[in-house]
Amino acid sequence: MKREIPIVITLVAGLFMLLAWFVPHPTVKAAYEGLQNWAIVVVGFTYVLGVANLLRINTRQVSRKERDWPYKMVLIAGLLVTMVVGFSEGNHYTDVDSRFQWIYRTFYSPMTATMFSLLAFFIASAAFRAFRIRSVEALLLAIAAFILMIGRVPLGAAIHPAIPAAADWLMEIPQNAAKRGILIGAALGVMATGIRVILGLEKTYGGGDS
Amino acid sequence: MAAFLLTAVSIFAFPALASAFPLQAGDTPNDGGGSVDVSWTPPDHHPTSWILVRREQGGTFAPVATVDGTDSHYSDDTAQNGTAYEYQLVASPADPSLDSEVSGPAHASVNLFDWSKFNVLVVAGVFFALLFWYIRKSEGGTKWVFRKIPGLDAIEEAVGRATEMGKGVLYVPGVQEIDDIQTIASMILLGRVARIAAKYETALNVPTNSPGVYTVAEEVVKSAYADVGRSDVYKSDQVRYVTSEQFAYVAAVNGMMLRERPAANLLLGAFFAESLLLAETGHAVGAIQIAGTANVHQMPFFVVACDYTLIGEEYFAASALLSNDARLLGSLKATDSVKILMIAIIVLGSILATFGQTWLGDFFSTQ
Numbered sequence: 001m002k003r004e005i006p007i008v009i010t011l012v013a014g015l016f017m018l019l020a021w022f023v024p025h026p027t028v029k030a031a032y033e034g035l036q037n038w039a040i041v042v043v044g045f046t047y048v049l050g051v052a053n054l055l056r057i058n059t060r061q062v063s064r065k066e067r068d069w070p071y072k073m074v075l076i077a078g079l080l081v082t083m084v085v086g087f088s089e090g091n092h093y094t095d096v097d098s099r100f101q102w103i104y105r106t107f108y109s110p111m112t113a114t115m116f117s118l119l120a121f122f123i124a125s126a127a128f129r130a131f132r133i134r135s136v137e138a139l140l141l142a143i144a145a146f147i148l149m150i151g152r153v154p155l156g157a158a159i160h161p162a163i164p165a166a167a168d169w170l171m172e173i174p175q176n177a178a179k180r181g182i183l184i185g186a187a188l189g190v191m192a193t194g195i196r197v198i199l200g201l202e203k204t205y206g207g208g209d210s
Numbered sequence: 211m212a213a214f215l216l217t218a219v220s221i222f223a224f225p226a227l228a229s230a231f232p233l234q235a236g237d238t239p240n241d242g243g244g245s246v247d248v249s250w251t252p253p254d255h256h257p258t259s260w261i262l263v264r265r266e267q268g269g270t271f272a273p274v275a276t277v278d279g280t281d282s283h284y285s286d287d288t289a290q291n292g293t294a295y296e297y298q299l300v301a302s303p304a305d306p307s308l309d310s311e312v313s314g315p316a317h318a319s320v321n322l323f324d325w326s327k328f329n330v331l332v333v334a335g336v337f338f339a340l341l342f343w344y345i346r347k348s349e350g351g352t353k354w355v356f357r358k359i360p361g362l363d364a365i366e367e368a369v370g371r372a373t374e375m376g377k378g379v380l381y382v383p384g385v386q387e388i389d390d391i392q393t394i395a396s397m398i399l400l401g402r403v404a405r406i407a408a409k410y411e412t413a414l415n416v417p418t419n420s421p422g423v424y425t426v427a428e429e430v431v432k433s434a435y436a437d438v439g440r441s442d443v444y445k446s447d448q449v450r451y452v453t454s455e456q457f458a459y460v461a462a463v464n465g466m467m468l469r470e471r472p473a474a475n476l477l478l479g480a481f482f483a484e485s486l487l488l489a490e491t492g493h494a495v496g497a498i499q500i501a502g503t504a505n506v507h508q509m510p511f512f513v514v515a516c517d518y519t520l521i522g523e524e525y526f527a528a529s530a531l532l533s534n535d536a537r538l539l540g541s542l543k544a545t546d547s548v549k550i551l552m553i554a555i556i557v558l559g560s561i562l563a564t565f566g567q568t569w570l571g572d573f574f575s576t577q
Contacts, residue, residue: 024242024324043422050421050451057447115457122490130514179506182522186504189526190391191337192545201537204401
């Protein structure tokens with residue numbers, strides 16, 4: 001029963017959501033939106049489980065003084081301080097001069113920006129490997145990338161007007177064709193996966209044996 | 211305001227006077243009711259704006275909206291279902307010689323089917339029919355042959371390699387919520403990976419960036435260990451919730467890679483800007499990396515930084531191919547058949563369009 005009930009709920013809800021997409025009747029639409037709101041509420045409750053898991057794992061590591069335990073302590077302190085400050089400010093936590101926003105601007109925002117900016121270095125190292133010419137395909141990739149990069153900056157047009165035009169052609173014709181082919185295949189895969197889950201052919205997602 | 215009052219006076223003083231051009235009104239198609247579409251061909255000589263007025267049959271006109279003089283369409287979303295309305299466009303500033311005719315009576319009604327989605331229903335119907343047909347054939351014993359996907363074969367090798375090296379496997383299920391189909395597909399694959407890891411007694415770590423994904427992933431992994439009779443090996447901190455913030459999650463997962471140095475990284479799910487940050491760090495620590503996503507813009511990053519990449523449909527086919535279940539393989543055959551059908555339709559549509567026949571393309575248009 002532990003496995004059958006979720007499958008029945010998935011089947012009923014999945015088929016309803018599928019059919020409701022084709023039916024504009026207000027009653028059906030209201031039920032459709034109601035189910036989506038339920039999902040939001042369920043996700044809200046999972047945050048309690050998530051935070052409990054985070055605290056359980058990290059407090060245990062701190063109490064046992066496992067490897068890198070000071071970092072875990074920083075994590076727990078950050079979580080608790082941010083939560084306490086946020087709750088203490090009630091509905092004003094989004095105000096520009098709130099303490100919560102100060103924490104956000106002073107700690108969170110610069111750290112996020114730092115992580116994101118690392119992407120520039122990672123792109124450089126990945127591009128170095130990608131453009132090493134080891135095969136005919138890699139040669140074609142390198143030529144296309146060269147045309148595209150130079151065609152997207154003023155230098156390309158200064159050298160020859162055909163370069164930006166070639167870059168546009170690469171993006172609009174071969175790139176679009178490949179992308180659409182992948183998207184059509186992926187869309188069919190989405191449909192197949194969706195129907196496998198709805199019909200209960202695929203049960204692994206619910207913690208069951210397929 | 212003065213112009214509006216002047217126009218309103220003219221409405222009541224000279225209803226439908228000097229009608230110059232026709233006005234069509236009818237139920238808005240494919241909606242849930244409460245709306246009437248009004249359309250007209252703007253005359254060459256038109257005012258700055260029109261005031262659309264409405265009356266119930268036999269009643270008096272009242273303004274509904276002001277539209278631009280060059281507009282040709284308006285949807286009146288304030289209509290009551292079943293009530294017959296007549297509409298008229300009144301020129302603003304007032305000039306009765308420019309006013310439209312009074313439209314015929316029209317009423318809003320509830321539609322039970324959205325016919326603009328009929329083409330989607332046809333394709334979905336064909337797909338489902340083929341799906342059930344192939345599943346039945348599979349259940350009847352028909353065997354299908356599929357091309358080998360190196361990335362799938364590599365999953366078991368990667369876990370085996372981790373076992374030999376005495377290291378762990380890191381499974382990253384993307385950064386989307388559990389309602390995303392890519393995340394659901396990732397959970398299905400996680401079940402298969404967890405079974406292999408349980409069998410080999412290899413440490414499997416699953417950091418998640420959504421508490422919804424965490425709860426499902428924990429259940430999937432726990433059940434997989436139980437299914438192969440290795441519940442004793444399962445540890446409660448294998449699956450953990452880290453954070454829902456994108457780059458904080460990247461920082462945490464990259465930290466795990468650098469500290470724990472897993473032998474295999476499986477990046478399977480929906481990824482965005484973090485894809486290369488994760489894959490390059492994994493490459494730097496020397497892990498064998500298998501990625502899979504349907505996000506087209508992240509595929510090049512994975513192709514460059516990972517050893518194997520499951521592209522688009524391969525990613526969704528992976529669980530069926532790994533399971534070797536006849537019914538799941540039947541569903542793959544249906545996908546392939548629809549793909550061939552779609553290629554044929556695209557080729558036929560292109561040929562027809564070349565000769566000026568666009569009806570096939572129009573039928574499959576979704577806008």
